[in-house]
Amino acid sequence: MELNVRRATLDDAESLKHLWGELANDQLGKDPYYKESFITEEGYMIEKYMQMKECIIYVAVADEKIVGFYEAWVKKKDFEFFIDDYLYITHYYIQ
DSSP, X not given: OOOEEEEOOGGGHHHHHHHHHHHHHHHHTTOTTOOSOOOOTGGGGHHXXXXXXXXXXXXXXXXXXXXXXXXXXXXXXXXXXXXXXXXEEXXXXXO
C-alpha cells in the first residue's frame, strides 16, 4: 500500500472527525475506569482548527481514502521550552 501525505483541506473534515474519534476511543479504551464510547468536542472543532494559521494538519491517503492524520501547532516562545518558536505535535493516528 502506498501512502501519500498532504496538507488537509476543509473537504477532509468529516474523515478527520471520524479518525479523531477512533483515536480517542483507542486511547480511552486503555483506561480501566472508562467504559463508554468517546465522542469528543475537539473532533468537532477540526474545521475551526484548520482555519487557524497556528494549526497544521496533514492527512495520509491510501487508495484515495484518508487513513491517518497528524495535528501540530506552531507555538511562540514560552516558559515550557527554552527555545524560540517551535512546532508541537498534539495528535497523530493511522488506521
